[in-house]
Amino acid sequence: MGAVSALDTKAFEEVVEFTRDLIRFDTTNRGGGDGDERAAAEYAAVKLSEAGLDPVILEKAPNRSNVVARLEGTDPDAPALLVHGHLDVVPAEAADWSVDPFSGEIDADGMLWGRGAIDMKSMNAMMLAAVRSWAREEVRPRRSIVFAFIADEEAEADYGSRFLAAEHPEYFDDCTEGVSESGGFTFHSTSASGDDMRIYPIAAGERGTAWLELTARGRAGHASKANPDNAVSKLAAAVARIGAHRWPLRVTPVVEAAVRELAALHGVEPDFTDLSGLGEAAQLVESTLRNSANPTIMQAGYKINVIPEHARAEVDGRVVPGGEAEFEATLDELCGPDVAWRYAHRDEPLMSPVDSPTFRAMREAIKKFDPEGHPVPFCMSGGTDAKPFTPLGITGYGFSPLGLPPGFGYGRLAHGVDERVPVEGLRFGLRVLDDFLLKA
Incomplete structure (x- = not known):
């Protein structure tokens, strides 16, 4: 070389x-x-x-x-x-x-x-x-x-x-x-002609860190009794909504430059909604086109026949530059009125x-x-x-x-x-x- x-x-x-x-x-x-x-x-x-x-x-x-x-x-x-x-x-x-x-x-x-x-x-x-x-x-x-x-x-x-x-x-x-x-x-x-192509990604941006703690409150009680105010159920529903949410496309200038250069190298037109034309290089950009929030930890309860009063979860959120307001508004919506969320750790993009x-x-x-x-x-x-x-x-x-x-x-x-x-x-x-x- x-x-x-x-x-x-x-x-x-x-x-x-x-x-x-x-x-x-x-x-x-x-x-x-x-x-x-x-x-x-x-x-x-x-x-x-x-x-x-x-x-x-x-x-x-x-x-x-x-x-x-x-x-x-x-x-x-x-x-x-x-x-x-x-x-x-x-x-x-x-x-x-x-x-x-x-x-x-x-x-x-x-x-x-x-x-x-x-x-x-x-x-x-x-x-x-x-x-x-x-x-x-x-x-x-x-x-x-x-x-x-x-x-x-x-x-x-x-x-x-x-x-x-x-x-x-x-x-x-x-x-x-x-x-x-x-x-x-x-x-x-792999290039358009099928040859190996050496790409050197240089980082000019980072998504922001948004580690979250979710908490739900309910009415404690015997698990054999009807209880519509179940903290575990409330939390589980919010976590499921967060995990299933499809965040909208948010293309920043750095990611746009990356996709355009990678597309040119692979001989395709840049397409921010379909990265398949970038081959293996799609890995370099696919996680940075939008915000994300991945549930990682859930904690609740202490005995199988006791409905607990509290339940908590942790979510690893990442935020693209300029995506902070959208991230917070979306978390409010996905958590709903029964689950509170807060930043456990936060870094700006x-x-x-x-x-x-x-x-x-x-x-x-x-x-x-x-x-x-x-x-x-x-x-x-x-x-x-x-x-x-x-x-x-x-x-x-x-x-x-x-x-x-x-x-x-x-x-x-x-x-x-x-x-x-x-x-x-x-x-x-x-x-x-x-x-x-x-x-x-």
Whole structure:
């Protein structure tokens, strides 16, 4: 694939070494404050210090550690760029895995295994490897870069990006844009002629998070008696309505750009109501064309012959940019007068320009190392640490590049069993990220 990188040889060894080392730190985030990123944060701080940077470790609570370091660029008039990755990972049940999920094992096929191989210790390793290579080669990026290695992304970010943005905004004062996870990886689709086509989605938007708690009240009583005021029945009916609701199409500028570019690549006219012409690439946009609300938890009762007074449910809602009013009005209607709902956790949607110089630099970096690849914009169905930084005036993009083979299943392996990344794909990602950061 493509051109020669300006990185030194050691960088390509270090990016593998650092990914393995970071995976071996068990930074599992179980939510509710149960996590420990301290050892991984200290590791990142040491590697940054060895490259001549002056990292600081910031904590809201013991062992919920964040690392921030700044590298001055060559253009003092250019705004700074925030480059961030989270240190925590979702849980992994070792019994379900083919290898120890915290082993960092490399197999005979050149696959590096472990929780965080994709999401997102590989990106953290690329950040460290790039800045250390720059120090050895005595090169600096055009823009000043603030590197942040962050806790608690896999929960509600209270110990990570929310804490940093609220309590330590001074570290990000002159940052106008940020890049982080979930973009720049290879997605394979079939062209109109039947050939394999390498697509690189770059995230320029995120649906908003709208986690909901539903509650119903009724009259408690003996379950053998007639009771039309049954809290469980009321809640079940509302949950069923929410689960069956078909949300209307709401096409945002980022998703419109994505569909139009993907349609052109597949040789079809863009059709926002029928994505079948996009082949496998329909997966990149199908969840972001509308709001959504998926029931996930129901709780009620304590004995089979007792009708409880209360019943509750939880719903994972996601909201497209501009869709907030519709979302709330629809929930009022679907819940009806007998069920109350409230936000248990909420993040605003994010949408960034796809015609900016920064987005163009990401496209160009991919094309430099894969001239036959096709970078396209897309909107993430979920969310990242980019959202808490938005109130600071930081426009967020998802760009943690990886070169992946056909059939790899990026979306399936992130948070999934047997998470892994190709060593050569990791090195490809380092080349792309380095080129982008030096020129952005």
